[in-house]
Amino acid sequence: MPVPLAILQSFSLLHGLPADKLARLSERMSERTFARREVVIKKGEHGNALCFLLEGRLQGVDFTVDGREVGLYFVDPNDYFGELSVIDGQPRPEFVIAVARSRVVTLPRDEARTLMFSTAGIAERLTTRLARRLRLESAQRTLLGLPSPAQRVCAQLAQLSVRLAQxxxxxxxxxxxxxxxxxxNTSRETVTRVFQVLQARGVLKRDGDQFQVEDSRYLNDVAEGRTDPPKAT
Amino acid sequence: MPVPLAILQSFSLLHGLPADKLARLSERMSERTFARREVVIKKGEHGNALCFLLEGRLQGVDFTVDGREVGLYFVDPNDYFGELSVIDGQPRPEFVIAVARSRVVTLPRDEARTLMFSTAGIAERLTTRLARRLRLESAQRTLLGLPSPAQRVCAQLAQLSVRLAQxxxxxxxxxxxxxxxxxxNTSRETVTRVFQVLQARGVLKRDGDQFQVEDSRYLNDVAEGRTDPPKAT
DNA sequence: CCGGGTGTGTGTCCGCCGTCACAATCCGGG
DNA sequence: CCCGGATTGTGACGGCGGACACACACCCGG
Known part of the structure; x- marks a missing residue:
């Protein structure tokens, strides 16, 4: 049941915490592995634990009432999620689903609350993090305002891409x-078609379980309307 | 320059604050009136004050790079806004524009920060409020997943409507x-057409500067897909 | 009482993209 | 190593909603 201290130290939320507190947290935490497509958090539940992602990737999703799936955000390793219910005690606002095999550490609500509100500095770290999330969500909302699906796909890809050291x-x-x-907010087929064009132009290349972005300029140009949305020639 | 204490007491964020602190805040605040369409907060600025809305209505808006306007949220009286920049010191994430003549009270950043982080209870109130905003934003995002513009308009109207005492x-x-x-995320013309149908069916009625919702069931039914999206007969 | 700007109403037209239907691959687990 | 489900690729079609172009209605201020 307890989680090794070494792991706790990789969570930025807990940086600088005194050893005794860390030890206590370690006692109360537990780890679990989720397979691809497995549900990590179920919308509407009251389970209210705070969760940390160790490795893998998760996606926050919701469903429109007519059953259409809506993607809200991705969670990457060393980040935490599920804070909202910890904070306000309301049911889980959305589903969180593993899109890759993932290891997740959970901390029960009572313990998480004392951590948040009775530990020096953590409260400020938490609000800062909520603020960042709000900024991300409205950036995403703005992205959805782009008129053409191709533009939105490119913008999303630009958003997801990471510049490595090299x-x-x-x-x-x-x-x-x-x-x-x-x-x-588009159909799977449309995404496939956009990918076809991008790969044909050498902008994007599949490489095992990652994409190589050969021409990130192009993605940004399309996203920001400087270049026309690509369509099949 | 100072703002009357009676006004401060109407802000729920400040409830229960001792009289001396309220007095101090009152000294540092200032009030300003904005005409319809006037910009209250400009995206990218570093002005970083915390703002309270006394009366009127504001709308958070952003623009896609190709100039298309995107609506993010509405602000109603006695609520506050502009917290993000106060919290993280980053530039304003979006525009906030008066959609009706509005009275706004502002509090400089330094004062707002001490209020937030060194005043018992306020920090928790603040995170709770950020949590609510996140929930609202993702509800709005889910709304955008609805396939038909008519559905989205109905869902938005349902969201905006308020049940009075009577x-x-x-x-x-x-x-x-x-x-x-x-x-x-639709065109003005489409909204007009949906309104036409709704008014024809007696679901909605204009009454001075407000809408009477005669049949809120219908709005919800359409929003949730139980009834077909209305179209001109 | 007039005038202009802002909001609303409506027709037409075209292109795009969502949907459906299938084929072709890929991939992981037994 | 093989099988089955998940993922990707592609064609055809049809409808719907965005763009454009006006007309009109409304409201406030001068």
Whole structure:
């Protein structure tokens, strides 16, 4: 049941915590592995634990009442999630689903609350993090305002890509077309077609479980309307 | 320059604050009136004050790079806004624009920060409020997943409507079609057409500067897909 | 009482993209 | 190593909603 201290130290939320507190947290935490497509948090539940992602990738998703899937955000390793219910005690606002095999550590609500509100500095770290999330969500909302699906796909790809030390730009844990589609409000087929064009132009290349972004300029140009949205020639 | 204490007491964020602190805040605050369409907060600025809305209505908006307007949220009286920059010191994430003549009270950043982080109870109130905003934003994002514009308009109207004491359901400060259009990612014309049908069916009625919602059931049914999206007969 | 700006109403038209239907691959687990 | 489900690829079609172009209605201020 307890989680090794070494692991706790990798969570930025807990940086600088005194050893005794860490030890106590370690006691109360537990780890679990989720297979791809498994549900980590179920919308509407009251389970209210705070969760940390060790490795893998998760996606926050919701469903419109007519059953259409909507992608809200991705969670990457060393980040935490599920804070909202810890804070306000309301039911889980959305589903969180593993899009890759993932290891998750959970901390029960009572313990998480004392951590948040009775530990010097953590409260400020938490609000800062909530603020960042709000900024991300409204950036995502703005992205959805782009008129053409192709633009939205490119913008989303630009958002997901990471510049490595060697100057390579890469998207790790290559998301499926479907996962992208629900993030940018379009159909899976449209995403596939956009990918076809991007790969034909050498902008994007599949490489095992990641995408190589050969021409990140192009992605940004399309996203920001400087270049016309690509269409099949 | 100072703002009357009576006004401060109407802000729920400040409830229960000791009189001396309230007095101090009152000294440092200032009030300003904004005309319709005036910009209250400009995206990218570093002005970083915390703002309270006394009366009127504001809308958070952003623009896609190709100039398309995107509506993010509405602000109603006695609520506060502009917290993000106060918290993280980053530039303003979006525009906030008055959609009706509005009175706004502002508090400089340094004062707002001490209020937030060194005043018992306020920090928790603040995170709870950030949590609510996150929930609202993802609800709005889910709304955008609805396939038909008509559904989205109905869902948005349902969201905006308020049930009065007498059982009447009403939307105050009737938003313009344009304001709704940018919230639900559609064109102004489409909103107009949906309104036509809704009014023809007696679901909605204009009454001065508010909308009477005669049949809120219908709005919810359409929003949730139980009834077909209305179209001109 | 007039005038202009802002909001609303409506027609037409075209292109795009969502949907459906299938084929072709890929991939992981037994 | 093989099988089955998940993922990707592609064609055809049809409808719907965005863009454009006006007309009109409304409201406030001068």
């Amino acid at each position: 100057g390579k730009v890469v998207i790790a844990h290559a998301p499926t077309h479907q996962e992208i589609a629900i993030m940018v | 059982g009447k359901v009403v939307i105050a400060h009737a938003p313009t079609h344009q304001e709704i259009a940018i919230m639900v």
